[in-house]
Amino acid sequence: MIPRSTREVIDDRLARFPAVAIVGPRQVGKTTLAMQIGDGRPSVYLDLESPRDRARLSDPELYLSDHADELVILDEIHRLPELFQSLRGLIDQGRREGRGNGRFLLLGSASMDLLRQSGESLAGRVAFVELGPLNVTEIGRESVDRLWLRGGFPESFLAEDDRQSSVWLESFIRTYLERDIPQFGRRVPAETMRRFWTMLAHAQGARLNAQSLGTSLAVDGKTVASYLDLLVDLLLVRRLEPLHVNVRKRLVKSPKTYVRDSGLVHGLLGLGDREALLGHPVAGMSWEGFAIENLIAAAPHGTLPSFYRTSAGAEMDLVLDLPSGVRWAVEIKRGLAPKLGKGFHNARGDLEPARCFVVYSGEERYQIAPGVEAISLTDLASQLAPFSDPQLDRDRDAS
Numbered sequence: 001m002i003p004r005s006t007r008e009v010i011d012d013r014l015a016r017f018p019a020v021a022i023v024g025p026r027q028v029g030k031t032t033l034a035m036q037i038g039d040g041r042p043s044v045y046l047d048l049e050s051p052r053d054r055a056r057l058s059d060p061e062l063y064l065s066d067h068a069d070e071l072v073i074l075d076e077i078h079r080l081p082e083l084f085q086s087l088r089g090l091i092d093q094g095r096r097e098g099r100g101n102g103r104f105l106l107l108g109s110a111s112m113d114l115l116r117q118s119g120e121s122l123a124g125r126v127a128f129v130e131l132g133p134l135n136v137t138e139i140g141r142e143s144v145d146r147l148w149l150r151g152g153f154p155e156s157f158l159a160e161d162d163r164q165s166s167v168w169l170e171s172f173i174r175t176y177l178e179r180d181i182p183q184f185g186r187r188v189p190a191e192t193m194r195r196f197w198t199m200l201a202h203a204q205g206a207r208l209n210a211q212s213l214g215t216s217l218a219v220d221g222k223t224v225a226s227y228l229d230l231l232v233d234l235l236l237v238r239r240l241e242p243l244h245v246n247v248r249k250r251l252v253k254s255p256k257t258y259v260r261d262s263g264l265v266h267g268l269l270g271l272g273d274r275e276a277l278l279g280h281p282v283a284g285m286s287w288e289g290f291a292i293e294n295l296i297a298a299a300p301h302g303t304l305p306s307f308y309r310t311s312a313g314a315e316m317d318l319v320l321d322l323p324s325g326v327r328w329a330v331e332i333k334r335g336l337a338p339k340l341g342k343g344f345h346n347a348r349g350d351l352e353p354a355r356c357f358v359v360y361s362g363e364e365r366y367q368i369a370p371g372v373e374a375i376s377l378t379d380l381a382s383q384l385a386p387f388s389d390p391q392l393d394r395d396r397d398a399s
Helices: 006-016 031-037 049-055 060-065 083-096 111-121 139-152 160-185 190-202 210-217 221-233 262-268 274-278 283-298 340-349 377-384 390-397
Strands: 019-023 043-047 069-076 104-108 126-130 237-240 258-260 305-309 314-319 327-332 355-362 368-369 372-376
Touching: 006 019, 006 031, 006 126, 031 043, 031 069, 031 104, 031 390, 043 049, 049 283, 060 221, 111 390, 139 160, 139 262, 139 274, 139 283, 139 390, 160 190, 160 262, 190 210, 190 327, 210 221, 210 314, 221 237, 237 283, 237 305, 262 283, 262 390, 274 283, 283 305, 283 327, 283 377, 283 390, 305 340, 314 340, 327 340, 355 377, 372 377
Parallel strands: 019 104, 019 126, 043 069, 069 104, 327 355, 355 372
Antiparallel strands: 237 258, 305 314, 314 327, 368 372
16 A cells, blocks of 8 residues: 555545535545545445445434444535535534534545535635645655656556556546546547547647637637536646736737646557656656646645746746745656756746746756755755645635
């Protein structure tokens, strides 16, 4: 078992909130982590995709009241959205009886759907924690290349070899296209959505051009936007917004899109081993997306990620506005001898970050320019992770 860094955050939220919702893509390890948490205390687990478990909740107030002194783990909670109203009443009753926190652990595979449903009835009673694929702070420095190639879904990362990893990724992609996406009410032909998802993989890190994508798919721009919204809501694609600052320069306004897991990028493009990946034009942008996802995962809750680009060519790959008000700027280079261009220096001058880094493929840490540090992805992610979590204070105020 690979210890998940999110475990500590979830334990803390359970001590502070009646309900905690873990959101993340399917097969990312939510159930495994929830069962580990449940093993340490009296608990009961219900899978809401199981007809037998759903039948137990035919009278949810009665069943859940019988388990008032246990942690109730409700898996695939979006399958039974009407349950939220019952949870609200039980939480409020429990508070009056002195049973305040750590009562329900909710697991869901779609962020916005879960947020919307729970926001209607559990405001101030639930804390949300996103569980992503495995990241570089969890797997060890020696496995970073394998993590980049295979991605962070545990079954793919831990596969016996690259071929087995590719087989698993293909099955995962097919399952999402044929079962999970229709389950969320979007009647999109599987082949159309696969083409769209593959286009995003080919254009990893590119600025969104809905009109161009729509022309290729023979649909309009609004339809492309709805496809993208769905993949973002399912936590499979990241829409990285541009930073808006008053620098009296013309700024790029279109977001960048990244398929969030590098293994999915390579699975969609049929890149089954390291040689195939390194020989493909997407390699550089795949590494950039991989680095961005790992740094965002390591950053403290409340960090605002963005990128910076002006029409004149000043550009910074990742800007992290930390909850403390401090801004870090990050440029990402895949090679072992990173070189900085005029666009980087102009962007740094515009942004005036407190710290500026160049993430590269090597391990040595050194000053590459005055005030600019070259650093490995693992070291920078580890440096972000120990920051305090001001979200705890905001969550406490909201409750």
